[in-house]
Amino acid sequence: MRTGRFVRFALLAGFAFLWLPILLLVAYAFSADRIPFQWGGFSLRWFAALAANERLVEAALLSLRVAAGAATLAVLLGGAAGWVLVRFGPFRGRAAFGALIGAPLVLPEVVTGLSLLLLFVALEGLTGWPAGRGATTVLLAHATLGAAFVAVVVQARLAGSDRSLEEAAMDLGATPLVAFRTVTLPLVAPALAAGWLLAFTLSLDDVVIASFVSGPAGTTLPMALFSMLRLGLTPEVNALGAVVVLGVAAIFGLATLLLRPRGDGGPG
Amino acid sequence: MRRALLLAPAWAWLLLFVAAPAGIVLAIALAEADPGLPPFRLALSGAGFATLLEDSYYLDALLRALRVAAMTALLSLSLAYPMAMGIARAAPRRRMLLLAALMLPFWTGFLLRVGAWIGLLRDEGWINGLLRGAGLIEAPLPLLYTEGAMLAGMVHAYLPFAVLPLFAALLRLDPTLAEAAADLGARPPTVFLTVTLPATAPAAVAAFLLVFIPAAGEYVIPELMGPPEAQLVGRVLWQEFFQNRDWPVAAALAVVLLVLLLAPIRLFQRLEAQP
Numbered sequence: 001m002r003t004g005r006f007v008r009f010a011l012l013a014g015f016a017f018l019w020l021p022i023l024l025l026v027a028y029a030f031s032a033d034r035i036p037f038q039w040g041g042f043s044l045r046w047f048a049a050l051a052a053n054e055r056l057v058e059a060a061l062l063s064l065r066v067a068a069g070a071a072t073l074a075v076l077l078g079g080a081a082g083w084v085l086v087r088f089g090p091f092r093g094r095a096a097f098g099a100l101i102g103a104p105l106v107l108p109e110v111v112t113g114l115s116l117l118l119l120f121v122a123l124e125g126l127t128g129w130p131a132g133r134g135a136t137t138v139l140l141a142h143a144t145l146g147a148a149f150v151a152v153v154v155q156a157r158l159a160g161s162d163r164s165l166e167e168a169a170m171d172l173g174a175t176p177l178v179a180f181r182t183v184t185l186p187l188v189a190p191a192l193a194a195g196w197l198l199a200f201t202l203s204l205d206d207v208v209i210a211s212f213v214s215g216p217a218g219t220t221l222p223m224a225l226f227s228m229l230r231l232g233l234t235p236e237v238n239a240l241g242a243v244v245v246l247g248v249a250a251i252f253g254l255a256t257l258l259l260r261p262r263g264d265g266g267p268g
Numbered sequence: 269m270r271r272a273l274l275l276a277p278a279w280a281w282l283l284l285f286v287a288a289p290a291g292i293v294l295a296i297a298l299a300e301a302d303p304g305l306p307p308f309r310l311a312l313s314g315a316g317f318a319t320l321l322e323d324s325y326y327l328d329a330l331l332r333a334l335r336v337a338a339m340t341a342l343l344s345l346s347l348a349y350p351m352a353m354g355i356a357r358a359a360p361r362r363r364m365l366l367l368a369a370l371m372l373p374f375w376t377g378f379l380l381r382v383g384a385w386i387g388l389l390r391d392e393g394w395i396n397g398l399l400r401g402a403g404l405i406e407a408p409l410p411l412l413y414t415e416g417a418m419l420a421g422m423v424h425a426y427l428p429f430a431v432l433p434l435f436a437a438l439l440r441l442d443p444t445l446a447e448a449a450a451d452l453g454a455r456p457p458t459v460f461l462t463v464t465l466p467a468t469a470p471a472a473v474a475a476f477l478l479v480f481i482p483a484a485g486e487y488v489i490p491e492l493m494g495p496p497e498a499q500l501v502g503r504v505l506w507q508e509f510f511q512n513r514d515w516p517v518a519a520a521l522a523v524v525l526l527v528l529l530l531a532p533i534r535l536f537q538r539l540e541a542q543p
Contacts, residue, residue, distance in 0.1 A: 025387060108485020114518060118293055119289040212509075252368065
């Protein structure tokens with residue numbers, strides 16, 4: 001079907017709407033002006049200011065650590081859950097299991113955040129753990145959220161695959177562990193990698209749940225950024241935006257180059 | 269044996285971090301507020317729910333949130349439809365590029381995008397600077413902290429999620445159907461209304477819900493970009509919890525919001541389960 005003029009225009013307008021704010025955010029990171037989004041000549045001073053902002057740098061390092069830990073836990077938990085749901089057949093409580101693993105996907109963030117905070121408060125009252133809240137509680141909350149997404153990705157990958165491959169390996173004498181390592185793991189590895197990345201990004205991006213379940217010692221980058229935005233914009237936000245956008249674009253470009261199908265025409 | 273090894277830790281995690289918190293929220297929603305620490309006393313009082321019913325402020329916050337979420341979803345949908353059509357009709361190589369351009373903003377950070385919008389819309393922001401520079405205005409236009417700013421921010425955050433299900437449905441749609449209608453003399457709007465829209469209606473509902481459900485509880489964008497009177501339920505819940513320290517009311521609000529979203533969530537899950 002020929003692409004009509006209206007569709008073309010809408011496509012252009014839609015992408016302009018999506019990208020213009022981001023491109024301007026990045027472009028004005030290089031402006032010397034004290035007021036963000038006003039041009040005052042080329043300068044890198046706001047990148048220097050960003051690097052010297054200890055609060056922000058510390059929060060960023062904490063966020064990266066929390067996100068890596070949460071994503072790893074999410075892959076273990078979500079991978080196991082996705083596996084159980086596709087390969088175990090019917091088991092007692094399967095419907096409840098599926099509802100629980102998927103719940104964080106559909107719950108509003110404020111509800112997830114509030115309920116997890118109340119859990120941590122109750123646990124501390126009952127058992128003394130966790131003693132106060134901070135990076136650990138944020139990590140546990142983000143792992144729970146990420147696992148829901150990993151489970152979906154893994155389920156999709158497994159549902160599209162043939163379990164007779166593993167059976168064939170075992171028929172040929174492989175122990176279940178060997179069959180898992182040589183057949184199943186390579187099969188789900190892309191889903192696990194994609195799930196890890198997704199969980200990592202969700203953790204790095206979350207401010208609402210983190211604000212609920214964190215404490216004074218656990219200020220993540222989004223929490224620090226949120227209080228900055230609340231007090232008023234500074235050009236350091238532009239500089240941070242430029243670092244993130246250029247970084248993500250570089251990773252994206254690299255991944256595209258590395259994962260380019262070699263003439264065998266992968267899916268779409 | 270192997271099954272139990274995998275199932276037991278997964279069950280334990282889910283019961284502890286998903287099921288138990290839900291039960292605790294319900295218990296605290298029914299509890300009595302108390303000046304102690306933590307600020308409630310377990311009881312079957314229902315005072316939290318009673319407060320929600322007594323003061324129309326809470327009901328207004330719920331209705332306002334549902335209205336804003338519906339507007340966000342409708343705006344996203346009307347922008348997403350033609351975008352999804354454009355992407356679905358592009359040549360495969362170009363299609364990948366367009367999809368990447370669609371999803372890349374999602375990876376660049378939610379708060380940074382909100383920051384970008386604030387930079388555009390503030391009194392000293394980019395748009396007002398441009399208009400003032402061109403001599404079109406003397407005093408800055410009040411753009412930020414309006415309902416329009418809030419909606420722009422929310423559509424910007426959720427638009428990619430509306431495009432994806434529509435794109436998938438349009439890709440499955442047989443293009444000869446629309447071509448046949450066009451050959452028979454139907455103009456593009458007619459083709460859309462009589463062929464494309466009915467054939468992709470389930471995906472459109474799914475796209476609507478995919479935006480509506482998270483938008484209904486949105487806190488950050490109304491707080492940073494909305495007008496002070498935009499007291500949506502997410503914001504009110506936050507204030508009740510953090511500023512007023514009224515945990516039973518905050519928990520009751522969470523329960524009510526969840527109950528209101530139950531029907532949309534079930535509908536969304538039914539649509540997702542369909543092939």
